[in-house]
Amino acid sequence: MSKNAFLSMLMNRLGALVFLFGKILRFGFFIAFIVFLLKGTNTLAGYNLNQTLFFFLTFNLVDIVTQFLYREVYRFRPLVVSGGFDLVLTKPINALFRSLMGGADILDLITIPPLIVAVYFLGMSLNPTLVQIFLYLLLLINGLLIATAFHIAILSLGIITLEIDHTIMIYRDLTNLGRFPVDIYKQPLRGILTYLIPVGLMVTFPAKALMGLLNPRVTLLSLAFGTICLFVSLKFWNYALTKYSSASS
């Protein structure tokens, strides 16, 4: 499935290259913004330049890996509206797996390795202990689990309401609020973004864990939250399937 997705993207090479260049440029602009901002202010919400950059890189890692894996979600609505989802349901492949991960994005695959290298080098410059590195990786996976749960919920909502495009853009806009540590927001928005719409859990907490700024209780709560999110989203998907009425037959 991924090979097919890659091949269809490569058929439009020029467009793909320009799009990739645009994404790299956007990333570069944000890095420049953070660097020059911190040059003038020295700190942001108590974090220095390297820490702020690390928050930003961690956000990008979660965001780009999620987009790489779940690009197919953006193509789900036409499938449901046209009745093509019937064919997905009848095939000997898990419908959720197909709808969620059926079209990996090669452009994001190109940007992930350099991003991982950048995260590694910047992370090591913060002198973390082995435990902090382990917690970072654990909470990073937890962040991806929460993102997975979100995407499954979006697919489920799409089956019930036929509305996906706006939901996914709201999700993207909400997670974009995690570009910087959620500490910049005032309460109650900070609490909402940390626990209710768990952007903070997804992207800020892993970076905080690496910096040794997260206590064990909060770490455990985050992991539990991630697991519960995934469990609830899977239940929601199964419920949504019972509500699916085909458009074609």
Added chain:
Amino acid sequence: MLEKYLQIFKISLVQEFAYRLNFIMWRVRNVMQIFLVFFLWNSVFSDPTRMVFGYDRGKILTYVFGILILKAIVLSARAVDVAGEISRGDLSNFLLKPINYFKFWFTRDISSKALNLGFAIVEVLILFILLKPPLFIQTEIISLFGFLVSLVLAVFLFFLLLFLINLVAFWMPENSWAAQFLFIAILTEFLSGGVFPLDILPITVQRFLYLLPFPYLMFFPLQVYLGKIVGSQMFGGILISLFWVLVLAIGLNIVWNKGIKRFEAVGR
């Protein structure tokens, strides 16, 4: 003659409401984007007496709110659909009609701006009540006049820039979306000051950027409003803005004439 463009304005306005959910979500997304920038700068200026990059708390938060308004006035446009019309061959319909294609899209743009501005004003009021930022109110007549002039030029500038990018569709009907993404979603968004004020960048970078048209879309008008650019600098910036309007207008005319010659109405 004005009557037909008035009708286009009204129809375009009604069309925006045909996809109400789309439009409301677009406005919600605009507000959410402002949240990030607002709280970021609010955090930087948590000490209300602090001055950074020549801004105090009032001016930087006025800048942030100003971006929300100026995005509605300058960057709201329907002309993003031009490339699609060319690619699908629908342009043929307009070439046969007694209507100027540029004026048609400019009128549609104005209707989009009017609608977005109405909503942006309401959003700013709500955000003002919720967030209670200290806003800077300009009282100098010359600065206000300079702001309005630069704003009008910015509207024309963006229309010409957007239209020009869309004409890529004459040569690359399948890839015009990529050109729009690069020039409008990325370059315009950042280099117009939509994400951060350009004066946080080093002075050499700023001097180079001021030679390009992008800063004159939102950053320059806001700097004039905030009183950070005055006198001969303001006058010079307005002249550069006017220069770019003329250059892009001439460029658009040339590219349009070349593009029309190779237009094949593929798909019709």
